[in-house]
Amino acid sequence: MAPSMEAQQQQPETEGETQLAQAAPDDNEAPNKCKVTVVGSGNWGSVAAKLIASNTLKLPSFHDEVRMWVFEETLPNGEKLSEVINQTNENVKYLSGVKLGKNVVADPDLDRAVRDANMLVFVTPHQFMEGICKRLIGKIKKDAEAISLIKGIEVKREGPCMISTLISEQLGINCCVLMGANIANEIAVEKFSEATVGYRGNKEIAERWVQLFNHPYFMVSAVQDVEGVELCGTLKNVVAIAAGFVDGLEMGNNTKAAIMRIGLREMRAFSKLLFSSVKDSTFFESCGVADIITTCLGGRNRKCAEAFARHGGKRSFDELEAEMLQGQKLQGVSTAKEVYEVLRHRGWLELFPLFTTVHEICSGHLPPSAIVEYSEHKPKFSLVEGSARFY
Numbered sequence: 001m002a003p004s005m006e007a008q009q010q011q012p013e014t015e016g017e018t019q020l021a022q023a024a025p026d027d028n029e030a031p032n033k034c035k036v037t038v039v040g041s042g043n044w045g046s047v048a049a050k051l052i053a054s055n056t057l058k059l060p061s062f063h064d065e066v067r068m069w070v071f072e073e074t075l076p077n078g079e080k081l082s083e084v085i086n087q088t089n090e091n092v093k094y095l096s097g098v099k100l101g102k103n104v105v106a107d108p109d110l111d112r113a114v115r116d117a118n119m120l121v122f123v124t125p126h127q128f129m130e131g132i133c134k135r136l137i138g139k140i141k142k143d144a145e146a147i148s149l150i151k152g153i154e155v156k157r158e159g160p161c162m163i164s165t166l167i168s169e170q171l172g173i174n175c176c177v178l179m180g181a182n183i184a185n186e187i188a189v190e191k192f193s194e195a196t197v198g199y200r201g202n203k204e205i206a207e208r209w210v211q212l213f214n215h216p217y218f219m220v221s222a223v224q225d226v227e228g229v230e231l232c233g234t235l236k237n238v239v240a241i242a243a244g245f246v247d248g249l250e251m252g253n254n255t256k257a258a259i260m261r262i263g264l265r266e267m268r269a270f271s272k273l274l275f276s277s278v279k280d281s282t283f284f285e286s287c288g289v290a291d292i293i294t295t296c297l298g299g300r301n302r303k304c305a306e307a308f309a310r311h312g313g314k315r316s317f318d319e320l321e322a323e324m325l326q327g328q329k330l331q332g333v334s335t336a337k338e339v340y341e342v343l344r345h346r347g348w349l350e351l352f353p354l355f356t357t358v359h360e361i362c363s364g365h366l367p368p369s370a371i372v373e374y375s376e377h378k379p380k381f382s383l384v385e386g387s388a389r390f391y
């Protein structure tokens, strides 16, 4: 059982004793105080919990304690990850060496972690969200507010479904998004960065999320364009894969800059074709151009794609992910496939040569060098021609 924050701060439990998760001390008893739960505890999930937990201690309208749902794992030494997090105040697997704040309580029980939450922060790899949402139906407060930090998309028979929409529709709650140029390890050690909250309609809710995340080293602003912000965060991972190929092929900075530019244009075009409400200005926020830059310079998608290209596509992304990321998950390869399915279904493949080529390389149908090779591999269109034709 997850100990309460109070229990963590006092004594280690006596051997064999289990402790029910309970409401934390006096000032936390006030019924109107908002309780926050973070659903997810990977690299970014842990940093998000740290950011939030340092703010809930300062903001009187929030309970101090922040629950963090942990997908339970047994560590190589036989210990449970959630127990180690509560003993050491560190996520030793996904964010080692960084204290999360004593008011972060790791909880491996999903139902219990969300039960009392007024504000739910979703931050797991996108491929797990459909299953998590199914498990949460009927388990959360009806008036809870949600935010998704998840960069990804689901493709259903009916068409593409944003993760925030999945959360909203399955759980019947409002869901904002937070995206940006946010490499978690850098924010964990409090290096300055910015982020963008995307909201629909209710600005007060967006301001509440800004308040919960904002720090002098993490500057958050809000824009009324939930789809634009979320699609920026999602699609940049496909561009990052292309940038990694360019690095693996040692093609240099100009080529990588070209990939970023073409990628950004495809991101905007795809987003606007899916949602006419998407605003051009969103692409100038942290979630847009800034995230493209950071992710193409220093992200995990870029890193694994570089290794993929160096091995000439002979080692699979699954293999490289397991070896290089040690349990952390790539989003770009599956997102490229999901975007490709949308493009194919709608007859848009030729309009998006970069997105299309990334998937064809990841799936082994083209060599990594095809990222900037044209007609011999792709008789129907080319990156250059496609870009020129469309834009």
Ligand SMILES: NC(=O)c1ccc[n+]([C@@H]2O[C@H](COP(=O)([O-])OP(=O)(O)OC[C@H]3O[C@@H](n4cnc5c(N)ncnc54)[C@H](O)[C@@H]3O)[C@@H](O)[C@H]2O)c1
Pocket (backbone or CB within 6 Å): 040, 041, 042, 043, 044, 045, 046, 070, 071, 072, 073, 094, 123, 124, 125, 126, 128, 149, 150, 151, 152, 182, 183, 184, 185, 327, 328, 329, 330, 331
């Ligand atoms: N890490 C970053 O720098 C960063 C920054 C911004 C956004 N994001 C986004 O945040 C989201 C979460 O990424 P992360 O970096 O926190 O995670 P991660 O890749 O570091 O960790 C993987 C997580 O998935 C969990 N997991 C494994 N199998 C699972 C299962 N079957 N069901 C549920 N959970 C399972 C693991 O326990 C772990 O918590 C992603 O969409 C990512 O794109 C990441």
Ligand SMILES: O=P(O)(O)OC[C@H](O)CO
Pocket (backbone or CB within 6 Å): 151, 180, 181, 182, 183, 184, 240, 291, 294, 295, 298, 299, 300, 301, 302, 330, 331
């Ligand atoms: O490490 P990546 O490639 O998952 O990217 C991390 C963040 O999304 C960068 O903003």
